[in-house]
Amino acid sequence: MKHFDARLHVTGESRFTADxxxxxxxxxxxxxxxxxxxxxxxxxxxxxxxxxxxxxRVLTAxxxxxSNQTGSILHDEVLLASDTVHYMGQPVAVVLAESLSxxxxxxxxxxxxxxxxxxxxDPREAFRKGMLLAPPSTFSCGDTEKALKHCDxxxxxxxETGGQEHLYLETQSAFSVPGEGGYVTITSSTxxxxxxxxxxxxxxxxxxxxxxxxxxxxxxxxxxxxxxxTPWAVITALxxxxxxKPVKLxxxxxxxxxxxxxxxPYSSDFRLGLDRTGKMVLWxxxxxxxxxxxxxxxxxxxxxxxxHSTGSYFIPNVRATGYCCRTNLAPNTAFxxxxxxxxxxxxxxxxxxxxxxxxxxxxxxxxxxxxSPGDSFHYGMTYEAHEVRSSWKECSxxxxxxxxxxxxxxxxxxxxxxxxxMMPVCFGISFTTTFLNQASALVHVYTxxxxxxxxxxxxxxxxxxxxxxxxxxxxxxxxxxxxxxESTNTSRNANTSAxxxxxxADMNGNAARIACEGIKRRxxxxxxxxxxxxxxxxxxxxxxxxxxxIDTGTSWEDMVTDCYVNRVSLSDHAHYATPGIxxxxxxxxxxxxxxxxxxTALTEVTVDTLLGTCTVDRVRVVHCGGNLLxxxxxxxxxxxxxxxxIGWVTMEELAWDPDSKRLLTDRLATxxxxxxxxxxxxxxxxxxxxxxxxxxxxxxxxxxxxPPFMYGIGAWFAIGNALAAAGVHxxxxxxxxxxxxxxxxxxxxx
Ligand code: LUZ
Ligand code: MOS
Numbered sequence: 001m002k003h004f005d006a007r008l009h010v011t012g013e014s015r016f017t018a019d020x021x022x023x024x025x026x027x028x029x030x031x032x033x034x035x036x037x038x039x040x041x042x043x044x045x046x047x048x049x050x051x052x053x054x055x056x057r058v059l060t061a062x063x064x065x066x067s068n069q070t071g072s073i074l075h076d077e078v079l080l081a082s083d084t085v086h087y088m089g090q091p092v093a094v095v096l097a098e099s100l101s102x103x104x105x106x107x108x109x110x111x112x113x114x115x116x117x118x119x120x121x122d123p124r125e126a127f128r129k130g131m132l133l134a135p136p137s138t139f140s141c142g143d144t145e146k147a148l149k150h151c152d153x154x155x156x157x158x159x160e161t162g163g164q165e166h167l168y169l170e171t172q173s174a175f176s177v178p179g180e181g182g183y184v185t186i187t188s189s190t191x192x193x194x195x196x197x198x199x200x201x202x203x204x205x206x207x208x209x210x211x212x213x214x215x216x217x218x219x220x221x222x223x224x225x226x227x228x229x230t231p232w233a234v235i236t237a238l239x240x241x242x243x244x245k246p247v248k249l250x251x252x253x254x255x256x257x258x259x260x261x262x263x264x265p266y267s268s269d270f271r272l273g274l275d276r277t278g279k280m281v282l283w284x285x286x287x288x289x290x291x292x293x294x295x296x297x298x299x300x301x302x303x304x305x306x307x308h309s310t311g312s313y314f315i316p317n318v319r320a321t322g323y324c325c326r327t328n329l330a331p332n333t334a335f336x337x338x339x340x341x342x343x344x345x346x347x348x349x350x351x352x353x354x355x356x357x358x359x360x361x362x363x364x365x366x367x368x369x370x371x372s373p374g375d376s377f378h379y380g381m382t383y384e385a386h387e388v389r390s391s392w393k394e395c396s397x398x399x400x401x402x403x404x405x406x407x408x409x410x411x412x413x414x415x416x417x418x419x420x421x422m423m424p425v426c427f428g429i430s431f432t433t434t435f436l437n438q439a440s441a442l443v444h445v446y447t448x449x450x451x452x453x454x455x456x457x458x459x460x461x462x463x464x465x466x467x468x469x470x471x472x473x474x475x476x477x478x479x480x481x482x483x484x485x486e487s488t489n490t491s492r493n494a495n496t497s498a499x500x501x502x503x504x505a506d507m508n509g510n511a512a513r514i515a516c517e518g519i520k521r522r523x524x525x526x527x528x529x530x531x532x533x534x535x536x537x538x539x540x541x542x543x544x545x546x547x548x549x550i551d552t553g554t555s556w557e558d559m560v561t562d563c564y565v566n567r568v569s570l571s572d573h574a575h576y577a578t579p580g581i582x583x584x585x586x587x588x589x590x591x592x593x594x595x596x597x598x599x600t601a602l603t604e605v606t607v608d609t610l611l612g613t614c615t616v617d618r619v620r621v622v623h624c625g626g627n628l629l630x631x632x633x634x635x636x637x638x639x640x641x642x643x644x645x646i647g648w649v650t651m652e653e654l655a656w657d658p659d660s661k662r663l664l665t666d667r668l669a670t671x672x673x674x675x676x677x678x679x680x681x682x683x684x685x686x687x688x689x690x691x692x693x694x695x696x697x698x699x700x701x702x703x704x705x706x707p708p709f710m711y712g713i714g715a716w717f718a719i720g721n722a723l724a725a726a727g728v729h730x731x732x733x734x735x736x737x738x739x740x741x742x743x744x745x746x747x748x749x750x
Contacts, residue, residue, distance in 0.1 A: 004466045005120035016219045017189045018250045029249040030103035032110040034085035037328040037661035039114035042122025046380040048109040059094040066205025077294040085328050086293035089259035089733050096239050121661050123290040133295045133324040141378040142317030144247035147282040151273030161342050163654045164263035170219025171256040174233035174537040175248035176240035182316040184237045185212045191221050192498030197490045199230050200237040214662030215488040218460035226498045228260050229357045251486040257666045265290040265333035266342040272350040274324045278360040280369045282317040291324045292331035298324045303341035311347035312388050312424035313369040318378035337709045345465040349732035380589035385690040387598035387624040388426050388578050389670035395600040395622040410725040423714030427707040428593035436497040437578035441509035443515040445570040449557040454486045456496025457508035461559035463633040467505040468512050475516035477540030502703035509698040514574035526563050594696050599623035601711035607722040611740025616680040616715050624689030627700035645712015647674040649734040
């Protein structure tokens with residue numbers, strides 16, 4: 001079963017937001033970004049831009065008819081800066097002109113007089129200055145102080161992880177078309193159409209029903225369009241609302257890299273207590289998150305960090321505290337894993353340090369403490385599956401062989417050193433904000449038997465539409481070719497959550513399933529009346545009506561026609577709410593996840609100790625994905641996430657000028673991402689693992705979007721293992737780029 005869009009993509013037929021033919025009179029927007037990381041706007045000079053050829057209008061905060069407020073969780077973010085700028089790249093003014101080049105030329109004439117204020121880019125410095133976005137939050141269980149007395153080893157340390165540019169292939173894009181009486185239709189490359197709709201209505205000062213958002217498809221997002229597609233879409237809506245003309249905004253790659261937030265960098269302190277045998281007794285962690293200039297989704301990202309503080313391990317006494325530190329960088333945001341990878345890196349760092357200090361092998365500490373069925377998490381939920389241990393067991397079948405090969409190689413080679421690591425992953429599936437775990441679907445069966453499906457899910461290349469089509473076809477008992485998934489549209493499905501948290505297919509697929517079940521029930525009732533046979537004896541399979549498994553000679557098309565002429569509805573709208581989840585934010589206890597996705601990776605690397613370069617040779621992955629609905633899509637998600645995760649810890653390095661806070665790695669010339677030559681040999685096995693209830697997961701399959709990202713963390717520790725063979729110990733700082741490997745080898749501090 002292939003990705004249904006593959007043919008469209010390779011032939012170039014797929015239409016992304018920027019490809020849609022432009023309506024007559026379309027204006028192009030270009031944004032003037034703050035040239036300062038923190039300052040008071042004394043004056044803004046747009047008069048030259050207004051006189052430039054082709055310019056229709058220049059928008060500033062003063063032109064906003066409703067509220068200049070785009071914040072989602074906390075209301076602390078403006079659409080256009082008015083008195084103060086808080087990061088370099090913050091939108092201040094917008095030029096609307098007849099062509100993109102005219103708009104950009106005019107934008108380049110805008111100047112601002114800005115009185116500079118002190119700026120901060122380091123989260124610990126922001127913390128010391130009391131610059132927190134929200135009060136710190138702590139998750140705990142047991143009693144870590146008391147437990148300290150029962151520890152034979154106490155390991156303390158710090159760990160740091162860097163940010164990450166999303167680098168979606170399609171940059172932030174939107175256009176808006178004005179309609180009758182102030183109505184606006186927005187086409188946006190967003191993961192969250194209902195969120196764009198809500199914020200556009202807020203900024204324009206009109207009811208939500210005066211705004212429609214349509215998402216045809218998105219060219220990659222990785223979390224970068226969960227919240228941060230919104231301002232660009234709203235800017236076009238504002239332009240269309242005020243000028244009465246369609247308005248389009250497509251960021252250039254350079255603009256996109258400068259002005260959008262990234263994965264949150266973290267700096268963390270840990271304390272791990274072990275007994276003599278290596279059993280974990282206590283865990284304490286303090287996470288200093290570099291949130292950027294406004295909250296965006298930072299508090300939710302931190303919450304997931306606290307959930308995943310203990311990684312794949314059972315620890316009876318835990319205290320984890322998160323600080324969302326406000327800095328003068330672009331607001332950091334959702335990125336595949338959503339705070340989970342940051343937490344898991346700290347946990348693995350602690351285990352490696354514990355191994356170094358106690359002499360107990362890393363893998364022994366890991367294996368001894370893996371989650372078993374019945375273990376409870378510090379947030380009150382019980383781990384119900386065998387998957388953490390079973391995937392470890394299957395993956396570690398090669399461990400001793402690899403260990404031997406590596407140590408033999410290292411004995412014989414001095415310049416080249418090999419290393420390996422085991423990386424278990426256990427990731428909670430569901431939005432940690434419980435109310436977001438709902439979805440809806442609208443399904444129409446047309447009179448020729450073809451089926452049109454609309455859900456709240458956004459197709460961003462991950463293949464959610466393929467899964468939804470398969471689900472509908474399986475439920476109705478018809479060939480998948482009869483189904484089609486329409487664009488994601490707020491008029492067809494309202495109040496939807498962003499396609500995020502790996503739950504897009506689970507939730508929207510189940511909504512589509514429920515809608516299809518309703519339609520099928522009516523079709524079978526109609527057939528039962530006609531045949532004079534109870535509906536319970538009838539079923540549809542392969543597009544044929546079966547009676548106790550035997551073809552009745554009635555086709556799907558006949559059944560549909562029969563319903564239509566007898567005035568039986570062939571449409572259904574359904575709502576799905578993930579069952580059995582709850583979380584109390586006061587006690588920090590509950591059952592926030594529908595289930596956990598788990599697996600284990602074994603990574604092998606070779607480091608050139610003369611040059612500092614490194615190759616990731618091979619990654620063996622055992623992933624528990626349930627009964628795969630679409631094995632090819634699942635493999636694609638695991639491969640993509642794994643390589644993205646390896647990129648995060650080995651080569652993707654963001655750098656800011658320490659004085660101006662300007663992003664230095666603002667182009668692909670200076671920001672390196674993995675390419676096909678870098679990609680390791682990937683040996684991926686899917687293991688079914690636990691069976692989910694029928695109304696959880698999707699047709700027995702498990703969410704796959706984010707969990708495999710964290711296998712990539714193993715590459716960092718495999719490099720650390722190779723460096724240990726070269727006689728050096730590396731500080732727990734990611735990414736380990738060739739420069740950083742070389743400096744470590746030469747004993748030059750970072
Ligand atoms: N987005 C969100 C997410 O709003 N809440 C979450 O828990 C989440 N988890 C992963 C990715 N995006
Ligand atoms: Mo997300 S990090 O938009 O699932």
